[in-house]
Amino acid sequence: MEIALFTCLADNYAVLLRDEATGMVALVDAPAAEPVMTELEKRGWGLDLILITHGHHDHIAGVPALVARSGAKVIAPALAADMLPKADRFVREGDRFSIGEIAVEVWDTPGHCLDHISYHLPADEMIFVGDTMFTMGCGRIFNLPPDLLFASLRRIGSLPETTRIFSGHEYTLSNARFAAATEPENGLIRARLRTIEAMRAGGLPTVPTTVREERATNVFLRAKDLAEFAARREAKNRF
Ligand code: FE
Ligand code: ZN
Numbered sequence: 557m558e559i560a561l562f563t564c565l566a567d568n569y570a571v572l573l574r575d576e577a578t579g580m581v582a583l584v585d586a587p588a589a590e591p592v593m594t595e596l597e598k599r600g601w602g603l604d605l606i607l608i609t610h611g612h613h614d615h616i617a618g619v620p621a622l623v624a625r626s627g628a629k630v631i632a633p634a635l636a637a638d639m640l641p642k643a644d645r646f647v648r649e650g651d652r653f654s655i656g657e658i659a660v661e662v663w664d665t666p667g668h669c670l671d672h673i674s675y676h677l678p679a680d681e682m683i684f685v686g687d688t689m690f691t692m693g694c695g696r697i698f699n700l701p702p703d704l705l706f707a708s709l710r711r712i713g714s715l716p717e718t719t720r721i722f723s724g725h726e727y728t729l730s731n732a733r734f735a736a737a738t739e740p741e742n743g744l745i746r747a748r749l750r751t752i753e754a755m756r757a758g759g760l761p762t763v764p765t766t767v768r769e770e771r772a773t774n775v776f777l778r779a780k781d782l783a784e785f786a787a788r789r790e791a792k793n794r795f
Contacts, residue, residue, distance in 0.1 A: 557658060557680060560599065561761060564591045567726045568614050569763055571684065572601065575656030580604045582655040583628070584675065584684045585724055587614050589621035596626075603628040605655060609686025610672040611639030615724060635671030647673065665712070667705025668695030674712070682764070685712055686724045691765040692748070693731030694776040696793065702786040706779070713777045717768035728752050728762035734795045738775045738788060745773045 558574040564587035571584045572595060582605040583592060596603055603626035608616055610633060619640065622628060631653065632643035647653070649664040658677060665674040665688045672695075675684040687695035688708050697705055712721065732749040739745055748769070755762055770777055779785035 578656030586618035611636030
């Protein structure tokens with residue numbers, strides 16, 4: 557598989573996946589059409605599928621123009637149907653499809669918002685989690701009880717430790733600083749903060765991360781119980 561990750565808008569990421577066996581190309585999230593078209597043209601790729609993680613504007617705004625220009629089919633969360641009424645297929649927990657020969661399984665991962673899903677590629681050890689988890693962080697909670705997001709994070713964290721996690725935003729510098737303030741005795745967090753600072757100073761993306769790295773340095777995943785998770789999420793909102 558070929559993977560292209562690139563920035564859209566200020567800090568959103570979009571990812572293109574190309575199955576080499578069939579040439580099929582899928583986009584995960586569509587913050588804007590223009591950067592996606594530029595990336596496709598640069599690589600000489602068509603666009604067959606658009607996979608949406610949740611119905612927030614900064615993940616779907618590019619859909620209409622991309623569909624008009626490429627004819628791509630749109631796969632969207634069942635609970636985001638009001639935001640994406642023209643999607644070709646609505647999916648939820650347990651649904652499966654493929655990008656050429658790449659097998660994809662849908663997980664419900666509510667918590668940032670209720671409609672949020674993630675796309676798990678088990679054979680390729682990859683998961684696309686949108687705004688559920690970020691590198692060293694997690695999404696904000698919009699009017700939902702915190703147990704939903706905590707359960708979704710723990711489920712992602714239970715995947716094999718070599719699994720790569722692709723998230724929807726570059727928020728890692730802020731997340732790493734918060735992590736260092738939250739677990740000041742954690743040497744792996746301190747070391748990773750320095751790595752992240754160097755990567756961002758060099759303009760490098762900190763996505764994807766891995767389950768192994770997140771288990772060691774993500775203070776939301778590491779929270780010992782729901783109360784600690786909820787307190788850390790609240791504290792991050794004010795950090
Ligand atoms: Fe969002
Ligand atoms: Zn977002």
